[in-house]
Amino acid sequence: MKIVVCVKQIAALGDEVEFTEDERDVDPDFLDHALNEWDSYATEEALRVREASSNGEVVVVTVGDEESEEAMRRALAMGADRGVRIWAEELAGADPITVARALAEVVRAESADLVLTGVQSSDAVQAATGTALAELLGLPRVAVVTKLELGDGNATVHRELEGGLVDVVEVDTPCLLTIQTGINEPRYATLRAIKQAEQKEIDVREPGDLGAPAARVRRMFVPPRGEGAEMIDGDAAAIASRIKELVGEKMA
Amino acid sequence: MTSLVVAEHVRRELRPVTLELVSAARELGGPVAVAVIAADPSALTDAVNVEGVDEILAVRVEQEAFENDVYQQAVEALIEERSPRAVLAGFTVDAMGYAPALAAKLGLGFASDVLALREEGGEIVAERSYYGAKVNAEVEFPGHDRVVLLIRPTSWQPADGSGSAAVTEVAVPAAASRARHRDWVEVQAGDVDITTADLLLSVGRGVGEKENLEQFEELAGRMGATLSVSRPLVDAGWMPNSRQVGQSGKTVKPKVYLALGISGAVQHLAGMKTSGTIIAVNSDPEAAIFNVAHYGAVADLFEVADELDKLY
Numbered sequence: 001m002k003i004v005v006c007v008k009q010i011a012a013l014g015d016e017v018e019f020t021e022d023e024r025d026v027d028p029d030f031l032d033h034a035l036n037e038w039d040s041y042a043t044e045e046a047l048r049v050r051e052a053s054s055n056g057e058v059v060v061v062t063v064g065d066e067e068s069e070e071a072m073r074r075a076l077a078m079g080a081d082r083g084v085r086i087w088a089e090e091l092a093g094a095d096p097i098t099v100a101r102a103l104a105e106v107v108r109a110e111s112a113d114l115v116l117t118g119v120q121s122s123d124a125v126q127a128a129t130g131t132a133l134a135e136l137l138g139l140p141r142v143a144v145v146t147k148l149e150l151g152d153g154n155a156t157v158h159r160e161l162e163g164g165l166v167d168v169v170e171v172d173t174p175c176l177l178t179i180q181t182g183i184n185e186p187r188y189a190t191l192r193a194i195k196q197a198e199q200k201e202i203d204v205r206e207p208g209d210l211g212a213p214a215a216r217v218r219r220m221f222v223p224p225r226g227e228g229a230e231m232i233d234g235d236a237a238a239i240a241s242r243i244k245e246l247v248g249e250k251m252a
Numbered sequence: 253m254t255s256l257v258v259a260e261h262v263r264r265e266l267r268p269v270t271l272e273l274v275s276a277a278r279e280l281g282g283p284v285a286v287a288v289i290a291a292d293p294s295a296l297t298d299a300v301n302v303e304g305v306d307e308i309l310a311v312r313v314e315q316e317a318f319e320n321d322v323y324q325q326a327v328e329a330l331i332e333e334r335s336p337r338a339v340l341a342g343f344t345v346d347a348m349g350y351a352p353a354l355a356a357k358l359g360l361g362f363a364s365d366v367l368a369l370r371e372e373g374g375e376i377v378a379e380r381s382y383y384g385a386k387v388n389a390e391v392e393f394p395g396h397d398r399v400v401l402l403i404r405p406t407s408w409q410p411a412d413g414s415g416s417a418a419v420t421e422v423a424v425p426a427a428a429s430r431a432r433h434r435d436w437v438e439v440q441a442g443d444v445d446i447t448t449a450d451l452l453l454s455v456g457r458g459v460g461e462k463e464n465l466e467q468f469e470e471l472a473g474r475m476g477a478t479l480s481v482s483r484p485l486v487d488a489g490w491m492p493n494s495r496q497v498g499q500s501g502k503t504v505k506p507k508v509y510l511a512l513g514i515s516g517a518v519q520h521l522a523g524m525k526t527s528g529t530i531i532a533v534n535s536d537p538e539a540a541i542f543n544v545a546h547y548g549a550v551a552d553l554f555e556v557a558d559e560l561d562k563l564y
Contacts, residue, residue: 013383015538026383095363097356119348123383125518126364127343127402128352131320135353140430141320143349156434161262161345162405164439164493164501167317171431178348182487212395214355214362220382220389229532229548239549240559243510243531246547247475250508250529251451 001056003046004112005080006103006133007039009064009071010123017222024217025093035071038118042179043075044186045148046116052150057081059110063091063102069202077189077197084203090210096124097214100132102207108137114155115176119144130178141176142169146183253337256309256330257286259300260342262318263436264292266299269342269403271410276403277340278304278411279369280376285309285334286417289326291316293421303413309334310421317433320349325427327354333422336398338376343402349431355400361393364402365518376401385518385540405499406522442494449478450507454497454524456482458513458534458553462490468512471557474564480504482520498523513553516541 011031018027043060050056058080062072065087072083086102094102107115115137117130127143134141146166147158150173159167160180171177189197232242255277260267270286277284283306288296293310300308311326327339327350339354341347343365355362361376367388368379376399378391393399446452453472459465465485472479479495486496497504499519509527514520516532516539524530525544532545533556542548549556 011383013386013538015536017383017387024389026387031383096352097362100352100356125381126352127348128355128362128364130352131349132352132356135356141349141353142431143320144345158437159345159349160500162267162499163503164496165262166437166439167433168435168437169319169431170434175431181483182489185489211359214360214396215378215391215393218377218390218392220387222386223381223388229530229542229545232547232549236551236555237559239533239551239556240563242547243533243549243556243560244563246529246531247451247508247510 001053006117009068010036035074040186042116077194095215096126096128104136105208134176143178256336258341272408274411275408301415302411305417322427324350329424361396361399451477453477454480456514457484
């Protein structure tokens with residue numbers, strides 16, 4: 001059983017923000033990086049599938065610059081076997097369709113039995129890369145999966161709809177699934193595993209033809225605040241007493 | 253040039269986002285066509301015949317429930333038939349299953365979670381958020397004469413008023429569906445119904461440890477509030493799904509919504525932003541929850557909770 005997991009190193013903003021000179025993105029100095037939360041669930045699910053089959057391999061694939069190997073090392077420390085990193089300068093800030101195109105060649109060459117991605121990334125929230133990749137690979141797919149049971153030639157999965165309603169879906173395999181948080185409990189990597197992950201192989205590739213971008217950021221900006229909340233000043237005691245006062249007033 | 257709206261429905265009921273899509277499509281100018289892809293489209297055509305809709309495309313398919321291959325093939329056929337400038341669907345679980353595939357296959361422009369939309373010199377400009385909704389961006393689609401846009405639910409007012417759109421039946425080839433609906437599983441009812449509570453005390457990731465929940469449960473009890481939570485606490489298995497506020501949980505509208513340690517992910521805000529009065533306490537002054545809150549305090553939630561414990 002070979003499982004490919006596509007992961008992303010996400011960027012998060014702290015309290016302050018400044019933009020790049022062309023205003024198309026945030027100045028990298030203001031960003032912190034981590035493995036995308038959804039992808040840690042996808043990695044865990046892949047590891048569980050591998051552990052349930054007698055022999056198997058989990059390959060993590062990412063699109064990112066050299067720095068993004070840190071996130072990939074987290075997935076390797078969780079137990080993935082090896083990594084492939086795809087990069088070219090034109091992939092900086094790429095839209096999800098372009099990212100799917102960059103992934104397609106490498107993932108296809110792995111001939112995996114199962115391809116997993118996270119539902120979305122926390123920084124761009126497009127929820128599109130997995131489904132676009134499935135199309136490029138000609139794979140059946142299900143988006144937003146909260147339960148996976150592999151059968152013979154198919155899999156039964158739960159697809160979580162708005163309001164919590166679950167659609168039970170039978171999908172032909174091999175397939176691609178986008179994994180939702182909560183499907184499992186991602187394991188913590190031990191210090192030893194983190195050390196070992198440093199030794200695991202990460203292959204670096206260039207993407208094939210990326211085609212025309214599906215979208216481009218023209219300008220990034222701090223959104224104007226709505227009317228804004230009336231801020232309660234003072235220490236915790238003052239805040240608590242104002243909250244009590246407000247609750248009393250508004251509930252009356 | 254036509255905008256094509258894909259109606260969303262589940263178990264024979266129209267999803268409210270559909271009428272919001274009509275409003276979004278109208279911002280682009282040009283005629284609005286709404287596609288109803290269903291086993292029995294006629295059961296839903298009246299519900300989408302609202303003011304601003306110029307044509308309803310009734311597409312009969314074999315499958316009663318949503319299946320992504322079926323939708324993709326039907327929308328591809330409709331694009332061929334109507335050559336729309338924009339295809340609009342909800343930023344929803346259904347659309348996540350086929351819309352990006354459509355864009356990848358046909359080489360279309362694409363953006364999701366779109367929260368504002370306009371036409372500028374003949375070009376479509378979409379607005380969406382990045383980096384935990386702390387910044388927004390204008391997105392353009394250079395070189396694309398057709399775009400797929402997934403619209404953030406609750407960002408537009410639903411279109412209403414009775415319409416007089418003609419209904420056209422469009423035949424599409426039957427799809428080989430590789431991911432087939434088998435069954436529905438309902439959300440567990442749970443011990444309480446958070447949608448009927450007048451006062452919700454809502455906690456999120458900020459509580460840190462499962463053991464800390466007890467304090468908030470007790471506080472809620474003394475305040476006469478019902479305890480609700482954001483998604484991470486359900487994912488962690490600390491609270492049942494029935495207590496979850498947000499897009500994948502419940503939509504609530506209490507008189508007072510007191511959010512302690514909830515940063516305000518878009519999906520969470522969609523489930524509570526119409527609450528009567530929203531009071532938010534968060535240690536991050538930039539937390540998105542303050543954009544919808546009526547009253548806010550930048551503070552440590554445990555310190556505030558300890559003080560509330562003394563008052564109630």
